[in-house]
Every structure is written in C-alpha cells, then in structure tokens.
Amino acid sequence: MSAENPRLLFRVDPLPLESPRGYLSRVAHEHGYPGPLSIARIAGLQRTNLERNEDAERIAHVLRLEPEEWRAMCYRRVRDEGRYFLRSFCGHSITADALNYGRTRVCPDCLRERPVWWALWDLGLVSACSRHRCYLIDQCPACGRRLRWRRPSMCRCRCGVDLRTVPADPAPQDLLAIQALICQASGVTLTSQAQEDIGAASLAPELERSELGSLLRLVLFAGSIGEEGWLRQKQRPFAATNLSGAKKIGREAAALFSEWPRPFHEALRRMLPAKAEDPSKLNFSHIYGNFYRHLFRVLPAAESAFLRQEFERFVVAEWKGLIRGNHRYFSPSVHAQSHWVCAHDAEKLARTSSNRIMDLVRAEQIDGVFVKVSTRTECWVKRESLSRWIADRDSELACYMLRPEVEQALGIKNITATSIAVAGAIRYVRGPSCDFPADVTYFLREDVKQVLDAFERHAPPLCDFVKPGSLIALRHAVKNFLGRGPGLASVIRAVVKGTLTPVGRTARFRGIMGYLFRLDDLRMYRPLGECPASRESFLNFRESATVLNVKPLVVRALVHHGVFAMVPGHSNGRSKLIPESEVLAFATNYVVASRRGTSGVEISAQDVLRIRIPEAGRGFVVFIPAKTKGGTPPRHP
Structure with missing residues (x-):
C-alpha cells in the first residue's frame, strides 16, 4: 500500500442491495481493521464525506472499486423536477428524511x-x-x-x-x-x-x-x-x-x-359530526384537518390519485354539507353528484330560471336553504328533492310535444305550428307558465294526434295533382289565400269536426299539406280581416283576373285607382280580397279592349275607362262598355 495513493490489499466485491456503510464495515472486517472508520482514515476523509459525489474517486481507489460502482451503492444526492434534492437508493429516488x-x-x-x-x-x-x-x-x-x-x-x-x-x-x-x-x-x-x-x-x-x-x-x-x-x-x-x-x-x-x-x-365516516348540522357550516378543513390539507396540497397528485378518488367517492356518498365553487380540488363529477346543488347549477338541470328555483324553495316545493355569504345570499337545493321535482314536471311534459315534433307529424313548416295553435286549432302552453324549460312552446300531444287522425281517417285516393284548379292542395291554399293563422286553423277544426272532407291526396307535399280539397269549399274559410262575420263572397286578385280575363297586375291597377274596394284588415301572408259582387258588376259593364280593337269602335270618349298600370314600363289598359247606351254591343265599322 503506497503512502501517496493508499489502497487496500485486495478487493471485496460489493453485493446487490448492500448498504454502503455495511459494505465499509464488511471490508474493514475482512481486512482486520477495528471498524469502518479505519477505511475513512486511509482515504483521508472524514466519516461524513464518505458518500459525497466529489470524493467518490478517492474512496473507490482505496476500496479497489470503479468510481461508478461506489456511486451506485451510495445514497447520493440527485436533483428532482422541483426545488428539493432527493437521494438515490438502489436505483430509486427517495426523500432524504x-x-x-x-x-x-x-x-x-x-x-x-x-x-x-x-x-x-x-x-x-x-x-x-x-x-x-x-x-x-x-x-x-x-x-x-x-x-x-x-x-x-x-x-x-x-x-x-x-x-x-x-x-x-x-x-x-x-x-x-x-x-x-x-x-x-x-x-x-x-x-x-x-x-x-x-x-x-x-x-x-x-x-x-x-x-x-x-x-x-x-x-x-x-x-x-x-x-x-x-x-x-x-x-x-x-x-x-x-x-x-x-x-x-x-x-x-x-x-x-x-x-x-x-x-x-x-375512518372518514367517524370524523363526521354525530348530529345533523346546518349544511352550510360543515367544512372539510375543520373536520378532516391535516389529512385534507396533505391530500390536496402536499402529496404529489400522481401517487395519491387513488386516495383522492376514494375520498371523492366518500364525499359523494356521505358528505351532507355544501360543496361550493372554491373547492377546486374536487373533480367536476363530485360537484355533479353532490347532495346539494346551487341555484345557478340547478337552473341548468331543471332548464328553468334560478329565480324560479328560489321561488320553489320559498314555497317548499323543493327542499333548500339560503346561505348568507359576505354581501350576497346563495340558494342551495337538495339534489334528491330537485330530481323528484324534475321527474314530476317531466311526467307532465310527456303530454306535450315540441314544435319540431309537431312540424314532423303534420308536415308544416317554421312558425305555422305556433300560428295555428294561437288561432285555437291545437292547445299549447309556454314553458315558464308550467315550469317547463323557458322560451319554448309545447303543444298538447292529444290534439296533434287528433288532427292527424282526422285527416287520415278519410283515406282519400292518391291523385296526380299538378296545379290548383277545381281542386287545390292545402299547401297552395295556405300560400294563396288561407294564410298560416286563422284560415288554416279554421280548416283544421272543420276537418276534425267532420264538416270539411278532403277529396284527394298528393305526394308532392308532406303531412296534411298534401290533402286536396274543392276550391270552392276552402274559399269559405279564408280569413276576412275586419269582416269575419260577413256572409258575402270574396275573390283574391288572381281569381278576379280570371273573371275579367286580364292579368293580376290589371286587377291591382284597378284597386290602385279605386275602381275596386279591397276588404280592410289585410295582413302579410294573406290574400288581398275584393268583394265578388263588385268584380261581377264590372265584368258585366266593361270589357277590355286592345288598341287595335278600339280604333274602329263607335264609343264616345267619356265612356272609355283608361287605367294606367302603376308598375313602371307597363303602360295602360283600356276598358270599353260591354253595351252601348241603347243596350247593344259596340258596333265595328
């Protein structure tokens, strides 16, 4: 053994999973030294420096080991992802304590x-x-x-x-x-x-x-x-x-x-108060103390995930207190399954307003409490009580249909369902009035089924319908003169009562809109604006044009110049109507004359009716008396 670089006489092989200090004790015993400190004196190190990384080569030289062999045995300091040092222990990282x-x-x-x-x-x-x-x-x-x-x-x-x-x-x-x-x-x-x-x-x-x-x-x-x-x-x-x-x-x-x-x-259950307390006064930190703090703030999330998961399951099953939003450590599933739910979340579950939820709590229809928090008051309801209320509400809701369902069943579009319901053909309710989801209209399922059955029970034959004539599809009648509101509603009520019967059906339109009726029958149900009680017959512009043998724009011009009086009370989506008696009287007294035809007719100028068409570039139309003053038709030379 050299005095400058002292080494032991022979090597003692370290064993797997052997303590570094135990190895030094075994080496000292094999070489006959009185204890492991003798090895430290030979290496010129203090006993506290035997496992330091910077002295690994010196002690390894004395022990006749490779430096890496000694480092692998020692509990040397290693850096973790945080700001603290860990210790290496048999290939694992552990805390120094x-x-x-x-x-x-x-x-x-x-x-x-x-x-x-x-x-x-x-x-x-x-x-x-x-x-x-x-x-x-x-x-x-x-x-x-x-x-x-x-x-x-x-x-x-x-x-x-x-x-x-x-x-x-x-x-x-x-x-x-x-x-x-x-x-x-x-x-x-x-x-x-x-x-x-x-x-x-x-x-x-x-x-x-x-x-x-x-x-x-x-x-x-x-x-x-x-x-x-x-x-x-x-x-x-x-x-x-x-x-x-x-x-x-x-x-x-x-x-x-x-x-x-x-x-x-x-163990968690034993920590809960024996007597039932005000749910707003139950506090996790007060009841579980250091356990709660360590579980969510001290222990690493990965290694204690199963503990937190079981704690959350216990909270869902046993915790009778409130879980406010500041419990950010809990997963969303805990908040979604807790025994108490705040009014803000309850309105999403019940699909109604939080104010309505609070009114129900005050009326004792739902079990709940009001909690004073700083300058505001929070309303909390029992989830079980809220679920029962929602179940009862939804059982009533099953008697109603949403507008898309009505549109699909009857073959109508957009706001037509609401319009005929407002006109009285189908009973309906608005959501807030019955604690149903707000801003939604619900239609009574029984009435919708009754309307559908009334049309289907006649089983009219399928026809090759092209365009309105003596027969007209309900879809065309709605578009031309019935409208989506009272007119269509009156037709539906008449079919339900049996006073109006469809005579055919076309596959061009869905649902009840594809049923064919006699044109004269449907005219009786057209809305009359401010004269709903009148028994007089009326014609729309297209029908009046057919009687006069002119185009509809000519009828529009006659109305514009005051020749015909339009029925008051017209609204968008409905036909403009003219009394049929006026149209027939005009057709009896006047006929339309072309420029070529009027050049040789012996008619005084004051008897000619010259009507300018309001549309730009359309010119004018001339009407001449159907008979002369002597009662004979106008004579051509």
Missing part, C-alpha cells in the same frame, strides 16, 4: 444466515424483516445502548455481545405485508410467505404498482395520520431513527390500506 443514519437496525436471523448489512435496513420505515417475519432491533439487549454503524464488527455490539444470538420478536402479519411491499419496491425478491402476507392483507392494488419513493410517502402519510381507525387532526411526528414509531406507522398504514377501501371510508 426517509433514510435512517443515526440508529442502526439489524435482523439477527439475517446476520446469522449471512453477515451482510442490507440497504433495506437503512430505511426509516422498515421495522421488520419480511423474510424471517420478525422485528428488527436497534439496541443491544445486554448493555441497552443503541447500535452504531461504527461498532468493531457488524455482528457484534460495542459491549462484545454477538447480535446473531439475540432472539427476535415475531412481527404481526399486517405489518409484514407493508414491509413486504417496501422490499418488493426496493428490488428484493420476496419469499412465498411474504407474497401470501400481501395477498392476505388485501391492500390497495395501487400500492403494489407504486415506486419506492411514492410508496414510502404514502405509508408515512397513512400511518402518521391514522390512529386506531380514526384520522388525526394533525400528523404524528416521526423521525427516521425511531423504531417504535416506524412499527406504529406501519401497522396504522396497514389498517388503513387493508381490505381497501372499506377501512378508509370508515
């Missing part, structure tokens, strides 16, 4: 089989050996002093007692299950008995899939927050050197995670 440097723990049975200090014993939460099913020891039973890693031999206390002869107390099965999970996550091959311990405990399956660092945090959290089936308001303090604390935490964690998730729900 998970390591036990102060009070060495050993399993006497393991030392008896093989004098090796395993890295697993350096974890603060490891308190039992899953292989030999016994507790670890951290103090000498003879002298009562705690074990130190700087003792002369790995298997002996400083007082000389052989630790391999110390009897170990058996560990309970629930604790062994937790210890077996930690061993498995560390990379230790489990015995068949250890695997049976895990299966018998029925632990949460997410624990078996967790990485070592996550598993240690979850066990520490569950064990320090639980206490004999309860959840503590504050976590129990824990030091990694405290063996008795590690035993208690392991058993509490096993109790909370076994037969998952029943014990967890029971």
